[in-house]
Structure formats: structure tokens, C-alpha cells
Amino acid sequence: MKLTEFIRDRLIAYLIYTTIWALVLVFLFAFHVPVEAIIIASVLIMLGVIAAEMWAFLRKRRFYEKLMSDLSQLDKKYLLSEMLDEPEFLDGRILHNAICEADKSMCEHIAEYRRENKNFREYIELWVHEIKLPVAGLQLMCHNDGNTRYNEQLRRIDDYIENVLYYARSESAEKDYIIKPVSLKRVFSEVAVRNREELQAHGMNLKTSELDTDVMTDGKWLSFIIGQLMSNSLKYDATEIIVKGEDFPDRTVLHFRDNGIGIPESDLPFIFDKTFTGENGRTHKKSTGMGLYIVKKLCDRLGHTVEASSVQGEFTEISIIFGKNELYKIE
Amino acid sequence: MKRIMIIEDETSLRDELSLLLKNAGYEPIAVTDYNNVSEQMKAANVDLILLDINLPNVNGETLLQEYRRSSDTPVIMLTSRNTEIDEVLSMSYGADDFVTKPYNPTILFLRISAVLKRSASKGTAQMYHDAEVSTVKGSLIKNGTEQILTKNEMIIFQLLLDRIGEIVTRDELMTALWDNDEFVNDNALSVNISRLRGKLVELGYPDAIETRKKQGYVLK
Numbered sequence: 302m303k304l305t306e307f308i309r310d311r312l313i314a315y316l317i318y319t320t321i322w323a324l325v326l327v328f329l330f331a332f333h334v335p336v337e338a339i340i341i342a343s344v345l346i347m348l349g350v351i352a353a354e355m356w357a358f359l360r361k362r363r364f365y366e367k368l369m370s371d372l373s374q375l376d377k378k379y380l381l382s383e384m385l386d387e388p389e390f391l392d393g394r395i396l397h398n399a400i401c402e403a404d405k406s407m408c409e410h411i412a413e414y415r416r417e418n419k420n421f422r423e424y425i426e427l428w429v430h431e432i433k434l435p436v437a438g439l440q441l442m443c444h445n446d447g448n449t450r451y452n453e454q455l456r457r458i459d460d461y462i463e464n465v466l467y468y469a470r471s472e473s474a475e476k477d478y479i480i481k482p483v484s485l486k487r488v489f490s491e492v493a494v495r496n497r498e499e500l501q502a503h504g505m506n507l508k509t510s511e512l513d514t515d516v517m518t519d520g521k522w523l524s525f526i527i528g529q530l531m532s533n534s535l536k537y538d539a540t541e542i543i544v545k546g547e548d549f550p551d552r553t554v555l556h557f558r559d560n561g562i563g564i565p566e567s568d569l570p571f572i573f574d575k576t577f578t579g580e581n582g583r584t585h586k587k588s589t590g591m592g593l594y595i596v597k598k599l600c601d602r603l604g605h606t607v608e609a610s611s612v613q614g615e616f617t618e619i620s621i622i623f624g625k626n627e628l629y630k631i632e
Numbered sequence: 633m634k635r636i637m638i639i640e641d642e643t644s645l646r647d648e649l650s651l652l653l654k655n656a657g658y659e660p661i662a663v664t665d666y667n668n669v670s671e672q673m674k675a676a677n678v679d680l681i682l683l684d685i686n687l688p689n690v691n692g693e694t695l696l697q698e699y700r701r702s703s704d705t706p707v708i709m710l711t712s713r714n715t716e717i718d719e720v721l722s723m724s725y726g727a728d729d730f731v732t733k734p735y736n737p738t739i740l741f742l743r744i745s746a747v748l749k750r751s752a753s754k755g756t757a758q759m760y761h762d763a764e765v766s767t768v769k770g771s772l773i774k775n776g777t778e779q780i781l782t783k784n785e786m787i788i789f790q791l792l793l794d795r796i797g798e799i800v801t802r803d804e805l806m807t808a809l810w811d812n813d814e815f816v817n818d819n820a821l822s823v824n825i826s827r828l829r830g831k832l833v834e835l836g837y838p839d840a841i842e843t844r845k846k847q848g849y850v851l852k
Contacts, residue, residue, distance in 0.1 A: 430686070433712040434642050437734035441648035444737040445655065459734055466714075479716050486813060494739060494810045501806075507815035521716045 302362045311354065318350060357390075364388040379404060418473070425469040429462055436462070452498065460532065464591065467525050471598035478519035478603065485546050485555060486512040488520055492527045496535075503535055511546040516553050516623040522599050529592045530557045530619055536588070537561035537581060537617070555621045563613040572609055573597035634748060635678040638662045639669060639695075640710065641687050645733075649682070652737055657798070658744075666690070673699050680748055683727075685711040685718060693721055700726040706747045710735070738807045745794055760793055763835060774835050784814050785828045788821075792841065792851035801848035825849065 308315075322343070329339050371384040382404040387397050436459055443451050470477060489512060493500065500507070516523075534542050539561035547554040564572060568579035575594045582588035593609075596619075600607040606622040636658045640646040650660040663672055666688045673681065673695065681699075685692035696707055709722045712733040719730045728747045731740060758765040763774035770786050772779045781789060791808050792800055802821060809816050816824070825841065832840040842850045 430712040433733045434645060437712070438642070438644045438648055440734045441645065441652055441737060445648055445651045455734070477715065477717070479720060481716075481720070490811065490813045493815060494807060495736065497807065497810050501817060504817070506817070509813065509815070519716045521714055521719070 302358075302365045304358065307354075307358045307361075322346070360388075360390060361393070364390075364393050379407060415474070419475070422469045422473050422475075425465060429466045432462055433459070456496075456499065460528070463525060463528070464595065467522070467599065468591065468595050470522075471595050471602060478522055480517050480519060480603065482515035483518050483520040483523060484513075484515055485553075488524045489527060489544055492524050492531060496528070496531055499535060500531070504540055505535070506541040508541065508543045509545070510543075511548070512544065514546050514548055514553055516555070517625065518603055518605065518623060522603060526596050526599055526621070527557070529596050533592060534559040534561055534617075537563075537585065539617075551625055553623045553625065555623070556618060557620070558616055558618040560616050563615055563617050564609070564611040565613050566611075569609060569611060573607070633657065633659045634680065635659045635661060635676075636744070637673070637676050637678040637681045639673070639681065639687065639692070640684045641666060642684075652740075656741060657795075670695055670698055674702060678705060679751075680744060681705060681707045682710050683707055685709060685713050685722070693718070693725055696722065696727055697725040704751075706751045708743060708747060736807075738804050739811070741804070742808055742811055749794070758793065760789075760796075761837070763837075765789075765793065772831075772835060777835070779831050779835050781828070781831065782824075783812070784809060784816065784820075784824045785831070787812050787814065788824060788828055789851075792849060796851050799844055799848045799850050804848070 326339065326343075329342075368381070368385060372378060372381055375381060375384070382397075382401045385397055385400070388394060436455060439451070440455050443449065443455070486509070489509060493507060531542065537559075539559035541560045543556070543558045545556045545558075547556065562581065562585065565580050568577075568581070571577045571579065573593050573596070574590070576590040577594075578588045578590040582590060597607055600621060604624060608620045608622070609618070610620075611617040636653055638646055638649050638653070638660055640649060640662075646662050646664075650662050653660040661676060661678060663669060665672070669687065669690060683692045683696060687695070692709060692711070696709070699705075699707070704726075706728040707726070708729045708731060709718075709727045710731050710733065711718060714732045722730050728750070729743050731743055758767075760772065763772045765772060767786065767790070769778075770781055770783065772781065772789075787808055788805055791805060802818075805825075806816070806818075806821060809821070829841050832838075840852060842852060844850060
């Protein structure tokens with residue numbers, strides 16, 4: 302709040318003062334009051350007005366300057382009301398109360414959404430567990446009847462169910478994972494065995510090296526992530542997947558490389574964006590643009606970094622970087 | 633015949649699981665009354681228990697914890713609650729394995745036989761006719777002559793030996809290999825089997841592995 306701004310804001314008041322004083326002067330002259338007395342009275346009144354205005358300006362400035370600087374420093378602007386002291390001047394108090402009330406109402410609103418979101422997510426989790434029972438039942442029935450014709454479709458249903466589950470998990474603010482040492486080898490082979498039939502039907506070659514290492518992550522989430530990468534390799538015509546672990550003092554990197562159709566350079570920066578399908582999505586097979594988005598979200602939540610590099614027609618490589626924090630290790 | 637107790641409240645799943653186990657040569661015992669599961673578990677004289685986590689009135693993890701105080705019969709948790717937290721909890725309560733629904737039956741069998749074997753063979757050497765099977769050295773020893781098997785050949789031989797006289801499908805062999813990080817293809821499996829045959833011939837077991845067209849292999 303600048304002085305000039307304050308004066309401009311108060312201009313009408315000054316105009317009224319001046320008009321009234323001009324009228325008073327006319328009267329004083331009419332009654333032949335001595336000029337010296339008029340000057341002294343004018344100066345005194347002027348000083349009084351200036352002093353009163355300065356006082357009003359200064360106390361307002363103190364409040365609003367603090368408000369503005371708090372506002373610019375806060376990364377969550379809605380916390381402003383928590384930072385403000387109640388001012389002693391009337392319009393400041395009105396503003397303060399208004400801000401506090403608006404804030405409270407917003408918090409209630411958010412809490413309501415959070416509750417609804419949580420309920421929805423819990424329902425999704427419940428639903429996923431429920432729908433898995435008939436899928437499991439069907440799978441056993443097929444096996445018992447010696448019919449393998451439906452296996453592929455059942456596996457696809459299960460994959461789509463997992464997608465919904467992990468999408469819900471990735472979007473939720475709740476911590477429902479646990480970080481502990483997980484063997485890369487174990488997770489990878491578990492995913493590979495689960496997808497064995499489809500991988501073999503595509504004539505896929507799997508090559509693994511240096512996976513004898515533990516990373517700090519949630520095993521189930523990682524197995525979903527690797528499953529997603531594998532299903533992308535299958536979708537985009539890869540015939541070979543090379544999985545390699547690389548150990549550094551401060552991190553472990555999992556390289557997942559396939560020789561599929563690759564990703565155009567112009568699409569590469571966007572592949573982790575929600576619903577981005579890009580050129581491959583248009584020209585190739587059905588793509589929802591959700592797979593890699595969920596992968597990225599899950600990695601973010603677990604504190605891993607995920608990177609992609611690719612040369613069209615040659616390879617696609619997704620790298621997941623696991624941090625090594627000594628604090629993580631709770632034995 | 634190995635007896636396996638099934639604790640699963642979903643009726644159709646329980647029936648199919650029983651049938652599956654029966655067809656695979658196990659004796660399934662299904663729990664149908666969920667009021668005193670804990671007592672039934674203790675009273676049953678079985679070799680393995682398949683235990684669901686979500687049960688009426690009671691939680692599988694609690695049941696397991698209680699059961700472990702009096703028995704060390706192997707328990708495999710079967711669940712659709714696919715979270716690391718459940719797995720860690722189950723394992724810490726003393727489960728021997730954790731399999732999530734829907735499960736591939738071949739993988740389930742693999743897990744069952746692995747758990748049963750772990751609890752049964754406490755250091756006793758396995759024999760194939762008059763040859764000793766050394767999993768540590770990865771070899772077959774007969775009359776002092778040692779025939780080294782590769783890792784793949786050993787996995788195949790083990791599976792055939794565990795079910796000697798029965799048909800083992802290519803699918804099962806393949807799953808077992810993949811489960812041990814050997815991501816081989818169809819051709820490689822055929823090559824491995826013919827090499828294994830050759831080694832068995834050298835040890836004096838001609839025609840040990842019989843091929844059943846479109847079904848699988850039988851070790852005799």
C-alpha cells in the first residue's frame with residue numbers, strides 16, 4: 302500500500318473537506334475575522350487532518366503489507382487466514398472475519414469431497430475383490446473342464462481389473478503401500494510367469510541380467526508396474542525384452558528395454574501424460590493412454606523416478622530409478 | 633495321498649478348487665461350517681491348508697496366528713486382497729506362501745508341491761531307482777558315476793520325479809522353468825528334454841522319459 306494510492310483512494314473525502322473549508326472561509330471573511338486568525342485556524346485544521354490521515358494510513362498499511370507478504374510467501378494460499386492477526390480497524394476486522402469464514406467453509410467442502418473420494422475408492426477396492434472371485438472361479442472351471450480356450454480372455458479381464466484398482470490407488474491420497482526390500486528378480490519372474498502364455502504366443506525372448514538385488518519399494522505395486530511395461534512391449538510388436546539391474550552407491554536402476562516399434566521423438570515428452578496416445582495410438586493398436594500415466598503416478602508416490610528413451614523402429618527403454626536411503630532400511 | 637484342507641467361503645470357488653485338487657491326485661477336505669473354523673483346523677489331520685483371508689465371522693490372518701501356536705502344518709494363503717501389507721502380515725504370522733486370486737492352477741500346483749516338499753524332505757536324499765538325486769550338486773549319482781545335469785534339466789527332472797508315473801504336461805514343465813527364472817521357449821524345452829534323455833541313457837536308463845502325444849511326459 303503506497304501513500305499515493307491511499308491519497309487517491311481518499312480523494313473524495315479531501316474534496317469534501319476542502320469544499321467545506323472554502324465555505325467556512327467565505328463566512329469567516331464575511332464576518333470580518335482577522336486574516337491572521339483565519340491562517341492560524343487553517344494551518345491547525347490542516348495539521349489535524351494530516352495527522353489523522355497519516356495515522357489511518359499507517360495502521361492500515363501495517364495490516365495489508367503483512368497480508369500481501371504472507372500471501373506471496375505461502376505455497377498454499379488458502380492457509381492465509383491462519384497467518385493473519387485480527388486488525389483493530391473496522392474494515393480490516395470485517396475482511397479478516399470474511400476470510401476466516403470463507404476458509405472454514407472451503408475446508409468443510411474439501412473434507413466432504415475427500416470423504417466421498419475415500420468412500421468411492423473403498424468401494425472400488427471392495428468391488429475388485431468381489432469381481433476377482435468369479436474370475437477365479439471361471440479360471441478353475443476352465444482348467445477342470447480341460448478347456449484352455451478362455452484363458453487368454455480371462456487373463457485380459459483380470460488385467461483390466463488390476464488397471465482400475467491401481468488407478469484408484471494411484472489417485473488416492475492414502476498411504477496403502479509399504480516400502481521394504483523387494484527382490485527385483487522375484488518380482489520380475491512372478492510377472493513373467495503370470496504372462497507366460499501370452500509372451501510365448503508372441504514368441505517373446507526374455508533376457509535378464511544383474512537382477513540379484515533388492516530395492517526399496519512395494520512389491521505388489523512394482524509387479525503391476527512391470528506388468529504394464531510388459532503389456533506395452535506385447536502391444537507394440539516387441540520380440541525381445543531385455544531387463545537389467547544397475548547398482549549405484551545411491552540408487553538402483555531397473556532398465557526395461559524392448560525392440561518394439563519405438564516412440565516418435567516428438568511424442569516422447571508426453572508419454573506419461575494422462576490419456577496421451579500419440580502417433581502410436583493413432584496408427585497402431587488401441588491405446589488408452591492410461592498405462593504409463595498410472596505407472597508414473599505409482600512411481601511418484603513410491604518416490605521412484607521413471608524415465609523413457611526410444612528410437613523409433615529400434616527400441617524403447619523405460620528406466621525406473623529406486624533411491625537408496627539408509628533411513629528406509631527398517632530391519 | 634496328501635490331504636489338503638480348503639478354507640474358502642465362496643461355494644463355487646471351493647467346489648472347483650476341490651475338484652482341481654482331486655484331479656491332481658490330492659485328497660481335498662473342504663470346510664463348510666464357518667462357526668468354529670479354528671477347532672476344525674486343529675482337529676483335522678492334513679498335510680497342507682489353503683486359507684482364504686476374507687471369511688465370514690473371522691479373518692484368515694487371525695486364524696493363522698492362532699493355528700501356528702499349536703501346529704506347523706504348512707499353510708498357503710489364498711486371497712483376492714492383493715496388497716503387500718496382507719502378504720507381509722500373513723508371512724509374519726507363519727504362512728508358507730501367499731497366492732492371489734485369480735490364480736493360474738498350474739502355478740498353484742507348483743506352489744503346493746514346493747511347500748509340501750519343503751516340509752517333507754528334511755535332508756533325506758531323493759532316489760530315482762538306484763540313482764541318488766543330489767539337488768545341491770545338481771547331479772545324479774549311480775554306482776559312483778556322477779552325471780551332471782544343467783539347471784534346466786534338473787528342474788525338469790525334479791518335476792517328473794515328484795510325479796513319477798504320472799503325466800506331466802509341457803505347460804507345467806514350462807511354468808516350473810519360468811518360475812525358476814529360466815525363460816525358455818518351446819524349442820529349448822524340447823532340446824532340454826532330449827538332452828536329459830541322453831544323460832539318463834548314459835546312466836543306464838533307456839526310455840526313462842516317455843512322450844505321450846499331446847499330453848506330456850511320463851517318467852518311469
